[in-house]
Amino acid sequence: MALNDNIKTVVKKSRGTGLLLVLVAAATLEATTLIQYVSSQRMLKREASQRAESELRATRNQIMDVVDQAEAAVHNSIWIARWCLDYPDSLVVVSRRIVEENPSVMGSTFALVPGYDKNHPLFSPYVCRSPEGDIEIKSLATEEYDYPSQEWFTEPLNYGIGYWSEPYVDTGGGNVLMTTYSVPVTDESGRIAAVLTADVSLDWLTDLVGSVRVYPNAFSVMISREGTIMVSPVEEFNMQRSIQDYAKGARDTANFNILAAAMLNGKSGNLVLGQRRRERTSVFYGPVEKTGWSMAIVIPDSEIYGEIRRMGVLVGILMLVGLSMLILILTATARSQLKYAEVNEKKERMEHELSIGHNIQMSMIPKTFPPFPERKDIDMAATIVPAKAVGGDLYDFFIREEKLYFCIGDVSGKGVPASLLMSVTRTLFRSVASHEKSPQRIVTLINDAMSDMNENDMFVTFFCGILDMATGHLRYCNAGHNPPLIFTDEVRMLPVLPNLPLGVMGGVHFPEQELDLACDNALFLYTDGVTEAENISHEQFGEDRMISVLRERRDSQGHLKAMEKAVADFVGDAEQSDDLTMLFIHYLNDMKPDATERHLILHNNIQQIPQLADFIETIANEMRLDQGLAMSLNLALEEAVTNVILYAYPAGSDGLVDIEAIMGKDILEFIISDSGVAFDPTAAPEADISLGVEDRPIGGLGIFLVRNIMDTVSYQRTDGKNILSMTKKL
C-alpha cells in the first residue's frame, strides 16, 4: 500500500515535473532556435554584405578600366597637343588619334582657351564616332554651343587638373549617355592654352550596373558626383532626378538623407532603410574613384532573410507540433501510470485480503504436529506447500468419539477462486463430519451442497476417511482423488473406487469402502502436486519415485520432510506448478485395552494368596508381560498384601484387602488398601543385604522386595484406610 502511495505521489509529482519539463524544453528549444536565427541572420547579412561589396568592387573595377583607358588616352596625347599648339589646324589630328585608338572614347576635342590664338579666338574641332562607326569632325566653336561656358571646359581650368564631367545625354550624338574627361593643357611657358577632352559613352554603364543582381529582387543604382541618378531600374529617373530629390519623397527620409550624404561624400558602407520590418532594405554603397560617382546595391531584407524567415516559420510550427505532442504523450503516460498504480493498489489490496483469508483458512486447518501428543495410538503429520500464495488444496482431520475423521482435497484450478472453493469445502467437511458418522454420507452431503452453489463448473477431488482408533477399522470414500498409499508389510495403493469429484453434479451416490488397519499400518494421502511435480525437462515425479521415498522407515513427520525434499530435489530450478499437500497417518494402536482396571478383594486370610497369584497372572497375560516381570510383580504384590493380611487387623478379626490394578499403556499401578491399623510399610528400615549369614535377620525382606521391584511405592492414610500405591513402568 505504501508503495502505491509513493507511486501515486510520484506520478502526481511527475505530472508537474512533466509540465515543467515541457516548458524547459520549449524554452531551451526557443532560445536555441532564436540564437540560431539571430546568428543565421547575421551570417546572411554578412554574406549579403560580402556579395554586395564584391559586386561593388567588380563594377567599380570595370568602370575604372574604362576611366583609366580614357584618362590614359587623353594624358598620352597631351605632349602632342602641346606641340600642336602653335599649329591649330593640326590639332584635330590629336583628337582624331584619341578617338581612333580608344574604342571606348566616342569623341574628343581640343578646345583652345578663348584668346590664346589671335587667329582663332574660339577653336574646338570635335572628332567623334558616328553611330555607324565613321569618324566625323565638327566644330564646337559655334555661338549656340558656346563651348567656353561648358562644364567640361570650365572645370578643368578651375581646378587645373583632369576633370570628369557630370554625366549628360548627348543630344548631338544620338541621345547617348556620356561623360567627358577633360584635362587642361599648358604651353611650354606654363600658360593654360587649351583643354583636351575624351567623351566616354556610358551606355555600357547602364548595362553593367543593371546587370548587377546580387539577389533576384536586388538592384543597383549609380549616382553622379552631384547626386544625379545615372543608372537605376526606374528608367524615368535616370538622368532626370537626383538622389536628393528622391530622398525628399522617400518613406524613411532621415536614413535616406544619411545615405545620400554618405554617397555624395564618396564614403562606402551600408545602411538599412525602412521603418517597418517588412519594408526594410539594406543598401550597400561605395564610391567610384576619379569620377566622383557612387554606386549602391539595394537588397530588400526579405531577399536576404527570406529563406531563414520561411525556415523560422517552419521551425516554429514544427516546434509547436512537437511540444503539443510531447505534452499529449506526457499526460497520457502520467494518466496511464496513475491508472496502473491504482489498478496495482487494488490488486495488492485484494491479494492482501485474500492472503488474510488464506491465513485464516490455514489457521483453522490443524497445523500443529504431533496433533494429538497425548495419544500413543496415532502419529500424524500433514503439510501444504502452496504453489501460489493462496492455494486450492486442503486437508483436515479431527478425532470425535474415538474416531479419526480425515480428508484431503484438491480444488480444480489455482489461485483465488481455488482458494475460495477450498475454504468452502473445508467448512462443509467440518460441519458435515461433526454430526455424520459415515464417509459416504459426508461425501454425499458435501457434494450436494457444493453442486447446488457451484456456478463456475469448478470441482474438488476429495478423499474422506474415518478410522476407528480402538479397532483400526477404516471406512473411506473417494471422490475422484488420487488413491492414497497404504503401508502394511509393503507400500501399495489403497484400493479405491474412482467416483466423480465433488461439485460436478448433485444427487450422485458415492459408494463407501472399508479396511482394517493393524497396528503400525499407515496411510499416505497426497494431492497430484506430488506425483505431477515437474522438473525443467517436464518429467513428472510420478508414483514410483513417491513410493520409493516412502519405503524407508520413518515417523510421519520424517516421511513428509523426506518427500518434500525429494520433490524439491527433483523439481530443481523449475517453478512449483501446483500445491503440494500430504497427510500421513500412522496407526499405532496395539489393541491393548486402554487404562483398564482390575479389582481383587481378599480377606485377611493368608490362604487367599494364591488368588492374588491368579489375579496377577491374568493381568500379565492381558498385558502380555514376560514371565520374569510377571513373577516380580507377583512377588511385590504378595509381600505387600501378606503384610496387610498378617498385621493390619487384630488376630481373629475379619478384614479385607482391596487390590486395584490400573493397566495403563506402559505403566501398571497397584493400589492396595485396607481398613486396618495404621501402618506405613515404606517407613520400615532398609534391609542390609550385605550382611553375612549369622548377622542376617530372618525377616524384613518383604518390604525390601516391594521397593526393589516397583518403580514407585507410596503410602497414605486416608479416611481410616491404609493406601499403598505402587507403580511399575512397562
Place this chain on the structure above:
Amino acid sequence: MEVIINKENAVTNVRLVGRLDTPASQEVSEQLEPIMANASGTIVLDCTEMSYISSSGLRIFLSLRKAAASQGGKIIVKNISDDIRQVFMMTGFLNLFEIE
C-alpha cells in the same frame, strides 16, 4: 507346594515342587523342622521344579542356612530358575548360598 525329602547317607536331598509362596512356606517350614534340627550334614535344596518364591520362602532358606552354619552342615541350592536367581541376587542370597 510339594516337598520331597530324600536322605542318602549324609546328604539330605530336598525337592521343592511348585510355588513357595507365603501360605506354602508355613507348611514347608513345618515339614523341614526335623532337617533344620539336624543340619550337620549336607542339605541339597533341589529347586528344579520350584517356580516361585516369596520372602517367607527366602526366610526358610535363610533359617536352614543359619542352622547348617551353627551345626557345621552345608546347604547346596540346586537348579534355580533365572527368575528366582534374580530374586536371590536382589536380596543378596547369592552370596549366602552355594548354588549349583
